[in-house]
Amino acid sequence: MVKAxxxxxxxxKSDGQKTKNKLKELGLIDEVRMIESDGKYxxxxxLEGKGLGKFEIVExxxxxxxKRKGFRELLAERFGEENAKGVLSSYDVVGDIAIVQIPKELEAHEEEVGKLLLKGDNKVKVVLKKAGGREGEFRVTRLKHLAGEGRTETEYVENGVRMKLDVSKVYFSPRLSHERKRIMGEVRDGENVLVLFAGVGPFALEIGxxxxxAKVVGVELNPEAVAYFKENIKLNKLENVSVELGDAKEAVKEKFVSWANRIVMPLPMGAEEFLDTAFLAAKPGCVVHFYRMVERVGGQKRANEKIGQAAKRAxxxxxxxFEKExxxxxASTVQIVLDFRVN
Ligand SMILES: C[S@@+](CC[C@H](N)C(=O)[O-])C[C@H]1O[C@@H](n2cnc3c(N)ncnc32)[C@H](O)[C@@H]1O
Structure with a gap:
């Protein structure tokens, strides 16, 4: 290493930590050089800046x-800015697992991209590639191992909640974390909250x-997701959250007619098929958070109409x-959320 x-x-020496904290608060520490001691001092x-006058300064x-290079820098250096952008705009990190999408131009180098990601991002221990879209009723993504440890299970912390999950067996997306935070803020004391299509439990656990x-119940069809949901309830020591394995329509008919003060419907590819179910579960005044993929142009209006028609039937x-993208x-599709009150 070079001296500067x-x-x-x-x-x-005895004042070292205190002084370091003060300088840090003032934003005056030069991170490019190391702190050293000669035994006494x-x-x-x-860095130059206001507030230095209070300290003894020497040359x-x-x-x-x-300086450790980050993934962005390593990718751009190796494959050029444009190719780097293609990878960077579409990768997620869940716990210590990164899931990347490899653009066509880089397919021949995908394992190298994986290795660069391990090198450039300290917290990533496994790199997987999306090898297809979300498939089947469980909405699980087919994945291919690119680099790092050979596992697909991880633990992820979101909005203060710990969640264990296997990215190859269940649906999970960290991209809805801000929505989960918003809904947490909407819930009122003592509510009965029903989370349909609950996955490993992110909405339900965070609300709970x-x-x-509040009493929070999740309903989920994928047994692997339900097993993780149960483990996550224990992991977070939550006594007010539970999960039902099964189809949302059946579960509501059997156990939750006129039960809910709030219903969360995170099934963006088909939630409208469950609107009748939501109306059946809704107490008067119930708020529904309805997620849907729609066409950018005119799609939201059509979603509102579907909800209106289902209300009429019920x-x-x-x-x-409330509505939000x-x-x-x-290019042509966006995910929206529509909040509506059922009377
Ligand atoms: C888009 S994912 C959302 C998962 C979770 N809420 C999250 O945000 O991570 C939809 C989930 O609904 C489940 N699912 C699909 N059809 C269902 C049904 N008829 N009843 C209950 N759950 C269903 C899938 O297995 C999947 O886990």
């Missing part, structure tokens, strides 16, 4: 810190943790209270 001459704050490399040679007085009234999906 520059300014440093000199303090007695500590030398903290500093000294300190070791330079080698934030609102101990003899209920709906009031639309959650995320882009393709």
């Amino acid at each position: 001459r520059g300014r440093a704050a000199r303090v007695k 500590v030398y903290i490399p500093v 000294i040679e300190l070791e330079g810190r080698e 943790k934030a609102h101990p007085s 003899g209920r009234e709906v009031e639309f209270i 959650v995320r882009p999906y393709s």
Whole structure:
């Protein structure tokens, strides 16, 4: 490593940590050089700036810190900016597993991309590639191993909740974390919350943790997801959250008629087929959070119409209270959320 001459704050060894904290607060630490000690004094490399007057400043040679290159930099260096953008715009990290989409131009080098990701991102231990779209009723993605450890199970923390899951066996997307946070903020004390299509439990667990007085039930068809959901309830020590294995329509008919104050419907590819079910479960005043993929142009209006028609069939009234584009999906499609109250 190379020594670099520059300014440093000199303090007695016993005051080292305190001074470092103060300099950090002031944004005056020079991260490019290392802190060193000669046994009696500590030398903290500093930048020019307001507040330095309070410290004893000396000129000294300190070791330079080698800057670690990130994934973005490594990719751009090896394959050029344009190709790097193609990979970077479409990769997710779930716990310590990265899931990438490899553009056609880089397919011949996909394992190298995987290795660069391991090198450039400290927290990533496994790199997988999307080898197809989401498939079947369980909406699971086919994955191919590119680099790192040979496993597909991980633990992920979102909005203060720990979740174990296997990315090759269940649906999971970290891209809805901001929506889960929003819904957590909407729930009121003592509510009965029904999460249809609950997966390994992200909506249900996060709501349950934030609102101990709410009763939260998830319904999920994929037995592997339900097994993780149950493990996650234990992992987070939640007594107000439970999960039902089975089809949402059947579960509601059997156990949740006129039960819910709030219903979450995160099934963007077909939630409208379950609108009759939602109306059956809804108490008067119930709020429904309805997720749907729609055409960018005119798609939302059609979704509103479907909800209106289902309300009519159920003899209920709906009031639309919130709408938002959650995320882009393709050139012509976006995912939206519509919140409506059922009276
Ligand atoms: C888009 S994923 C959402 C999972 C979860 N809410 C999340 O955000 O991670 C949809 C989930 O619905 C489940 N599912 C599909 N059809 C179902 C049905 N008829 N009844 C209950 N769950 C169903 C799938 O297995 C899948 O886990």
